[in-house]
Amino acid sequence: MKNSTKKLSFLLAGLGLLLAACGSSETSTDSTADSSTGTSEEGKTFKVGITQIVEHPSLDAATEGFKAALEEAGLNVEFVEENAQNDQSMNMTIAQNLVNEGVDLIFANSTPSAQAVKGATSDIPLIFTSVTDAVGSELIESMEAPGGNVTGTIDLHPDTIANTVAFLKDELGAKKVGTVYNTGEQNSVAQIEQVKTLLGEAGIELEEAAVSTSAEVKQATESLIGKVDSLYIITDNTVVSALESVVDVANANELPLMVGELDSVERGGLGAYGFEYYDIGFEAGQMAVKILNGEATPSEIPAAYPANLKLLINKGTAEGLGLEIQESWNAEIYE
Template sequence: MKKLSFLLFGLVLLLAACGGGGEKSTDSTDTGTDTKTEEAKSFKVGITQIVEHPSLDAATDGFKKALEDAGLEVEFVEENAQNDQSMNTTIAQNLVNEGVDLIFANSTPSAQAVKGATSDIPIIFTSVTDAVGAELIDSMEAPGANVTGTVDLHPDTISNTVNFLKDELGAKKVGTVYNTGEQNSVAQIEQIKTLLEEAGLELVEAAVSTSAEVKQATESLIGKVDSLYIITDNTVVSALESVVDVANAQKLPLMVGELDSVARGGLGAYGFEYYDIGYEAGQMAVKILNGEATPSEIPSAYPANLKLLINKATADNLGLEIKDTWNAEFSK
């Protein structure tokens, strides 16, 4: 009997120990769940830029700042093609192979290359003049597919510039230099030619394929034109100082396509800050990375806040009177 009582007592102790151990394990598990915090998700973002020049560089800075302001943890894989089309294509494929979460394409050639390389990875572009004509999107309102972004041509930029050339500078024959291989440039030149003809002016063109040809092409216009108009052509803008030198030496007023080129010596431009369109492109990227929208659900955007900027030193060199009616701002 004593033996049986001892066995029963031992069994009770064993069960109590097991029960206590199980309860302790549950408490530990619950506590662990309560204190565990979800790790912040990080992203890998590819950046491809066709060439280095102040406007494109500013757009890239704006894009990065938007992601930083959103508090995203991002590793950037950044490449620059240095205006080499074969390198541009290689960069696009490398970014796809890298398995990035999103690609920021800064320029029309960059965007076209990455679109040709992937239909799966989201693509955000900027510094693109005619996104529909470049076959990057279906329309500004409904981009479609995996691509959207911000364009760098306000609808009124070219018409305002043509009017300024005619009404304020008295131009008759306007010279331009551009790369016929850049689709964004061809689209602008066609629009400029139409507007100049409607205004009774003539466009005289000089074509280049590399930045090394820009100075000679500009010099070929001497004696044929009374003014110059350089659009947002990546090849020419990357060598803009060559154009400025010729314009200054010949006392030719030089209108340019964006504000950074005014600071570099152009007489004036109707434009906007490239940093701003880069930042807006970055805000689009934030929505995509956070899973709030897909590229097809985000309309592409035109730049806002168009303004006239005049380089006073250049105007003084030309002996040009700056009129109050221009409502212009002045470069530093």
Template sequence: MKRKWKRSAMALFSGAILMLAACGNNSSAPEEESSTDQPAQEEEAQKYTIGVTQIVEHPSLNAAFDGFKAALEEAGIDAEYDVQIAQGDNSANTSIANNLVSAGVDLIFANSTPSAQAAASATSDIPIIFTSVTDAEGAELVESNENPGGNVTGTVDTHPDAIPNTLKFLKEELNAEKVGMVFNSGEQNSRAQVDSIKQLIEDEGLGLEIVEASVATSADVKQAAESLVGSVDSMYTITDNTVVSALESVVSVANDNNIPMMVGEFDSVERGGFGAYGFEYYDIGYEAGQMAVKVLKGESEPAEMPVQYPQNLKFVINKETADAVGIEIKDEWNAEDVKELEK
């Protein structure tokens, strides 16, 4: 009996050892799972929240945002976008900026001058990358284009040659004398452009007269355009967000009265403007996105990245509009048809 007891005891003891070993193996399983989960945690840490503030919706600004997103996607940035549109309301614009700061987004993409100004006023800590801004220095967004010096930088929507070329074309090719301009004088970027145009006309002795028609909202645009009929022989619509959001109103007035209207960018040519020395807003949005990638990856800071100008300037004409206002397109203009642009 004693031997049988001893054998039974040994069997129980051996079983217990096996059970303990098994338990030991099971206890290591969570550690293995934890180690396999670690890369997932690291990957999750690389997901960013981008706050997007945009003053109003229109094709140019929307194209810039598309370009921005494309740049981040191509760089492998996993981003979630908190998109908020002010619909032309400056008080809403300020609220949007404050909301994005309160939400603690990783970066703010400010699409337009008013949007960038509101964001810059709301935070000095969160990096801000702008585009569709005309005069970054005049808007007090940066200390200088070469050395921004703060948490804000980006791409502007004015090529140095765009306005001079446009004014020269109006004078020399369209024989313009009085140029009508509808714009929102409350938009800093618009006021800066008009003042720049007037100064350039004076400096270059171009002999053009600017006839202003100011608006406050997009609802005022058509009436302002109509007020110019009979007083001007041409029109020039700059990159004013209020006017561009209601561009068809100006186009109809200009074309119905055989008034050629130069515009500030290609989307406005596609929508019926006569012609423009411009660039693709998608491109400046993409370039702003590339700047954002550098910030998010820790490769650079806004203070160190100079403000960028559009890289490619083209002359584009809407041939249908030219026919509508009775202007024959000359070969020496070297103009592209808006329909030939790559979409």
């Protein structure tokens, strides 16, 4: 009887070990499946650095979109957010501080911000937005194959400047266009070169006024009065951060003011061919999600142009200029 009891106990113990082994194998398989889908480890918190060159509605909207994409993906994220207030020295310091902080990824909102971060690290993934010419500013090797630790979203649709020049010529009858920009911003220089070329082809002269700080914007704009019949402000961070100064001068002198972004129309510009900065920030955030989840590296994610280009016209500004909005413009109206 005792021997039978011993044999039964031995068999039961062996069966228990077998079941435990099966259970262990099933758990391991589930863990592997989670990893293969690229989902982040449950409970893990990512530290993401955000650096923005200056505060203005378009850049702020892009940062908001970036954060929303990460939150929508369900990631646990601790944001380390800094703003350089258009101070280049502070911009460089912020980049180095984020690297020293040991963040998992850095989101750089503007060309100067992205350039500073790239100069500070070649290891930490860098996602940019609000950059006009990522190749020319040497952030990436090409749009299709960025290379290195950098990728992101561009803030200039290929047709934006061409459409704006056509509008200035065909709808506003412009002969001499004035612009104000920061010659120290590489993205602005690249845009102005394109503006100058296209205006020249259209038989329109370009009068330029250079600034280095937002405090100089109003005086620079006033220097154009009497020399031009319209104004065109591109997506220059220094000037856009002080856009109200340009709007005041334009309105006081009854000059149509075309701008480079939709937010600037809402702030008083006559019109713009643009897109929502929130959207390019959101798309940059989706890129970040793939990288944080281990689904891709920055070099494997092509940089992207904005989509959904549209013309937005400020009704109040148009009325102030005595302009009648034409159906042929196919414009959305801001009231």
